[in-house]
Amino acid sequence: MAEISLSEFTDRLTEIMPVLMKEFMRRHADELFKTNITPAQFLILNFLHHSDESRMTELAKFMKVSTAAMTGIVNRLVRDGYVVRNYQPDDRRVINIKLTKKGNNLINKANQQRRDMVINVFGKVSDEDRQDYLRVLTRIYEILTKEQKEE
Numbered sequence: 001m002a003e004i005s006l007s008e009f010t011d012r013l014t015e016i017m018p019v020l021m022k023e024f025m026r027r028h029a030d031e032l033f034k035t036n037i038t039p040a041q042f043l044i045l046n047f048l049h050h051s052d053e054s055r056m057t058e059l060a061k062f063m064k065v066s067t068a069a070m071t072g073i074v075n076r077l078v079r080d081g082y083v084v085r086n087y088q089p090d091d092r093r094v095i096n097i098k099l100t101k102k103g104n105n106l107i108n109k110a111n112q113q114r115r116d117m118v119i120n121v122f123g124k125v126s127d128e129d130r131q132d133y134l135r136v137l138t139r140i141y142e143i144l145t146k147e148q149k150e151e
Contacts, residue, residue, distance in 0.1 A: 024117070035106060041077055042110070045099065048083065049107040053098035082106065 004012070037045070040063065047062055048054055054062075060070040074097055077083040082103035088094040099107070122130050 035080075037082075037106070040073060041082075044073060044077065045082060045103050045107050048097060048099045049104065049111075053086065053096045056095050056097060059097060077103070 043063065044059060047059065056067055056070055056074065059074070060067045063070060063073075065073075074083060074085070077097075078085060081100055083097050084100055086096040086098055088096070122133075125133075
């Protein structure tokens with residue numbers, strides 16, 4: 001592949017990324033479409049899946065929204081039975097959010113769908129290309145998470 005400028009790379013990437021995102025979501029979101037879970041709600045459920053439970057302030061920080069906005073999102077997840085609120089006995093202002101069995105099942109199904117989709121798509125490219133892709137994505141992940149920590 002011929003070398004391209006950073007500007008040309010940017011133009012090509014901004015053309016490709018929306019299609020990739022749409023196609024990945026379309027292929028892995030069957031379970032989510034059945035539930036009317038929004039992408040923001042899915043991110044929160046996935047965050048809770050990895051952290052067991054979290055305070056409202058931590059969720060708001062993770063999503064970069066106010067605690068008031070997070071309260072609205074969590075209210076809908078509580079209403080739909082995906083999470084529960086746990087209040088600290090010694091300080092009811094401290095609220096921990098935890099996945100319910102229903103929320104955990106949804107995340108497990110969605111993660112399995114995503115895994116199956118990745119196997120299907122990446123099974124069609126060479127091992128070398130997969131390794132290169134993972135190496136680049138890992139580097140981008142490191143850059144983005146480092147910048148996030150510095151904010």
